[in-house]
Amino acid sequence: MTERHRIKTTINGVVHEREVAPRLLLSDFLRQELGLTGTHVGCEHGVCGACTVLIDDHSARSCLFFAVQADGSRIDTVESLGELDRLSPLQGAFREHHALQCGFCTPGMLMTCVDLLRKYPLASDDEIRDGLSGNLCRCTGYEHIVRAVRAMAAKR
């Protein structure tokens, strides 16, 4: 068995210290070790986008990042956005525009959109669709998600 490493990482503003095996993925660490099951695990090889979180403010696949690498880093998951009775504006836009059905892809969509809205003008639907192209949704046909992002981009 390979040596475990002690890590100290700030997740949604809370400092966690844990010992982790090197091969433990951040996605599994969040869900299994911390009970933060908002981050969903789909393909586990970086294709579906469901597990997207922010690592030091930049969106990244938590299935392509080891928990041991998070030592000293700040991670934000979908749980950081809002609460059921106090949705973030982006979550509110998703609700208003019916941008989810089963909800499986939604945490990854939301965390991707947080970063997209910070970094790109998203001035056209083409640009919004390009931005969302790394996140797979099997229910909505994307149209409602595009509408929610369009509304958020216009509000900035």
Added chain:
Amino acid sequence: MRSRPSATASRQLPDPADRAVKPAAFDYLRPGSVDEAVSLLARYGGDAKILAGGQSLVPLLNFRIVRPSVLVDINRLTALDFVEAHSNGLRIGALARHHTLETSSLVRERFPVLAAAMRHVAHLAIRNRGTIGGSLSHADPAAELPMMALLLDAEIQTSRGAHAADGFSRGPLTTALAEDELVTEIVLPPLPPKTGWGFEEFSMRHGDFAIASIAATLTAADGKIREARLGAAGVGETPLRLRAVEAMLVGEPLTPELAAEAAQVARDRVDPPSDLRASAEYRRHLVATLTERALVAAWARAQ
């Protein structure tokens, strides 16, 4: 809404390390310098892998296609994360992320073709992590960065010395790097004044691997092409420079007829694979179409 599992409940779960995990076990080492990283590679030989952005390596680990016994994490070697002016060209550190190249004002000013190509690399979440040293070392024949290095006559600096970009990729996922050699930076020599560029890529969805990708630079002098470069990716075992096409363009103005003729020569010079996504014949067709578009765009920008 269900409440979050309590701390007590999560303690009843089996230890995560003992449950289903994706990759095979490995030791994790985090060197503090390039020298230390290289000596770790030398000590473990082929059993060690460099972990940079992880965007190609970790999928291979998750599938257990590769099973290194040691990962050497270089993400803390922040001295390798830079984009700097170098005479009129650029030096780019191996740990620079694709998103940095996409947005860097130096890259946009001096090598706009590189900035444009970076928008085609996967998705933002991948570009935020993936590094240029990693892309060069991984050597996917459909990847944009190795093709850009070849197009821009990059010099690839490593812990052992320097490699020309031409010849660095030896085949799919194979490079000229030795087992204990680490890419540290690339140096891009300046493009001549009055150089225009074109970049054209075809993929199933934005961000997917290129089925075919073409990049061109044309330098204008007195209404004629003084220097031409044409690169291709996704249509061979390595990225390619189509030098026969480059040679036929020099000394001529780029007329629509010449662009069309060059496109046919480009098509004849590639020997692409057939796979699930596209037949060889379709890829050849794309090479012709994309070459023509890239040359026309480059010439318009060179004026």
